[in-house]
Amino acid sequence: MQQSPPRSRRKPVQDFSLAPVMSALDAIEHGGAGVDDALRQLRRRHDCHPSHLAWAAEAVQNVLAARAEHVAHHLPGPGALPTEDIWVAAAELATPDARGAVRYERTAWGRRYASADGRLREIWLLSVNSVKDRTAAEIAEAAAVAVTGVPSVAGFGEPYRPTGAGAMLPEQVRVVAVGCGDGSRRVLADWDAEEAVRQYTRHAKPALARVIDLRANQTSPGSACVNCEGLPSCSQPPTIPLLLGVNRPRRVRRRRSVSVSDLRTHATCPAKYHLTRVLHLKSAEPESAAIRRGRAVDAWLNEQHRVRHSCRAALLPDVLPGLTTEETGPAARMIAEHAAVCPLDGLPEDEQVEVQPRRTAYDPELDAVVIADPDLLYTDAGGWVWRETKTAASRPWEGRPLMESFPQLALAVLLMSAGVLGGDPRRSRIELELLYEDGSACEELCPADPGTVEEARRVIAALAGPWAADETCTATPGHGCTGCEALRWCGPGLGHTAGS
Template identity: 50%
Template sequence: MKPLTFSPLPAGTAGDVSLVRIGSAALRDDPRDCPVAIALKARPRLTATGGRPRLSEPLQGFPLGPLMDALDLIEHQYKPLAHVLERLRHTSGTFGRAGVPPAHPGLVEWTVAAIRNYLAKRESDQKHREAVGAARTYPVPEQWVVLRELRSPDQRGATHYEQTAWGRRYVSLDGTVRELRLLSFSTAKHDRPAAEKAAAAYNAAFGTPCDPAYGRHHRPKPDLPAARLARPERVRVIDVGCGDGSSFVLLDWDLEEVRARYAEHALPVLSRAADGAAPVPGASCVECKAFAACDRPHRTPGMLGLPRPGTPRPRRTVSVSDLRMYAECPAKYHLSRQLKLRSKRPENPAIQRGRAVDAWLNEQHLRRPPNGCRSMPDPPDPCGWSVGDHTVSGDIAEIGARMISQHASLCPLDGLGPREQVRVQPQLSCYDPELDVVVVSTPDLVYTSVGGWIWREVKTATSPLREGRTLMRTYPQLALAVLMIASGVLGGDLRRSRVELELLYPDDCGLEELDPGLPTVVDEARQVISELAAPWQQDVSYDPFPGTRRCADCEVLEWCGPGQNHLAAASS
């Protein structure tokens, strides 16, 4: 894929491309991220033109923002913990800063727990270092930035390159050790992409202390103690789980190893991040500077079936899974789907089983055997098996293995021509300009057949479909599939296209079809989606919707006072 051209500037943008700034998080190389959006974000002096004015969400959208502000007060300004927690709650996480939106009450409570978890684990790690004879480390407020200045513009038009790494920074008293702590929402990650780790290590090893800079060059911070300016002998990058107070040392390298890993893993990905490539529509569209002039994603006015709101909101993404969770409880949707906060509670067994079955079938479909899954091997041990990140055992595994066996007779790849296209769990998206919303969907499988596109959703169940309720109301993903195909998101011949629902039971299976070319089917699909989306698109507070069954196994219950109170009242 060809890199972006920055002379002339990409359509829909204006400004200066001489400064290129890339954070280590941009090196995760996630195929769902848009290379164009990443490359444009790396130009902080480049701005969007011709779009809507910049708007702010009514609630804090960066879940780690209040936590970082609180830790700054404690570690850099030496404020007592009790004082910071009181300020956090009193100001709803803004700490009195103008222009900062308040945090949802659930985020405030999560932050209170995260502060305690982080500080306790940090002190525990410090004591362990002392016990083994290693030097303690101390917090530093300045950022570490790798700076490179060119005498003349290069092929990208850049004269200044900056590399950053977001996290919390610490140094030993003698400056020989630098430590960068990366924050995870729940439990500590035991691994991150090799390029991200190498870039973070390089930033810690060779970064120059600087004050924060927004839209301008970072400048070295003068008059610092020698230890904070010294080049370290070793660097440590540690992942910290803010949800449970766990931590894991991702790397502990000397400078020679940092250089080697950086050259091998980070530099190629950094170059790709700076250059960009073909656009990948999806969640990246929300903040992309070139979105107004981009021909992706597919424009579908009225996709959600709602009029333009009186008060405009910032661009958002939404999926049917989001809308279903919102209908269940707005607070749960905001905390778990928007802010990505989840407790340590295990998932519902049916959800675990469904994810494992999906992962097993996806792995088989990616291989695309000539006769589909008819020759697919069953899990070797039905009572305990793994696929990818999913491990199941007991009844969950046994029932899931039986469902996998049922799929063989319904696999759509059996007999499919070699020239037909097959896409396993692709990210599909379209844009509703009326609401300024990017609608995202990840079907289990889409494939072509004699000129049309077929959208296959696979669902696992232990009981039959409920009578008196239509397919699209039972599974709104099918309604969105109908609308996307009917609006041309996939292309192809609409007359030969269809939406399929594959139902897998322990001892049976079934296949249902919907025709996106029928006006009555499209009308019902639009009604299903608009009914789900209407309350979501108007909400600005995401208040909880307590209910005994909803709250009992809610993944954000521990930060939801109304939910806890409801359960306490119900049990008294």
């Protein structure tokens, strides 16, 4: 089914973190540009946010430094030089399979290097911030593609075409991970060709088979729906016109995903939203104690709820990951406050419980995939209950409407009133649990109440309207600059904090 009107591909500002990094590295490694020239060219780009370019310039130098250290460490062995061709492992089928496919192509995205004699290949897997942990299947697949892949070029919407260059398969492969944000580097695999094939057969091949089966037989709605051409005709996620309460903009843009956290961050500072929520840039500065405490409490509660245990009888933790001894005390007291109001206490065994499930909906007016991750969903006598649990150092201001203080509740109202969860709407409700060191509070909202739904629409539309119309993500310096994860690369923010 063709999307109507046709789907836009327009990006007012680049939303792929590594796009300028890869372009600059291409200029250096394949175009013969010097580092200084490539960085000057990088800073002149007009399709990226200025802070994105500031980060990218650092990232390029971090990758180059990591590459130089890697080469020096592995001398005097065979050196690996940049290669521009993509390595493609393709399988042709004599007849279409159950999915209708006659050809499968496997590639591994990253930087590619090969020795002059073709005996060694390296593939570098880039992460935005630090080196990312990779599964055994990911590592084995990257190694297998590097070992068995044929140098090829892509045609838009067409199969890859072999170039005929460097077609000899290597004897050795390395998979190297590098963090663009801090230059961290780790060799994930250093195998001969036979070992790479063994690791692929053991780890990657079963994982690929599961992925193919999953995609053939069921849907898994989420942020990946942004890139799916079949979304308009798919049964999931459910389509809810004007879910965000904003009409189609005059200039349509590429499909995006959005959550309430995204909208709240954009309302605070559009630049912070773009850098931290879209590009996922993160400085090395430590997080605040309140953020770490909230995460630790959340993780402990989730673990209890996943095994279907009421928290009332649970032993309070003496240690919580990520917290100091002094910080564990306040967090444990919040957990104790939760135990008194845990919704699983006394819940019948035949009721359903889902811990931090993802719920997704599609707003066709904005071509936006709307994502929500409730802390807990459970059924109660035929209705669904959506529960949000928040830790806080102080009580919220009583003069502010509840859904303005916690707009995730407003989105929950809209999704439940639209029937996304199912169940009896008259028996369904939304619960907010607030945890303090010295007490707790619980509030309820009814998604079947017309007044509540109308207020929820107003709250979400007020947040979504500026987000939908914004094409520049301009910084709005203020008190929020202190502690911002993207401050390092934000000129207006640095100017504000220096002036303060």
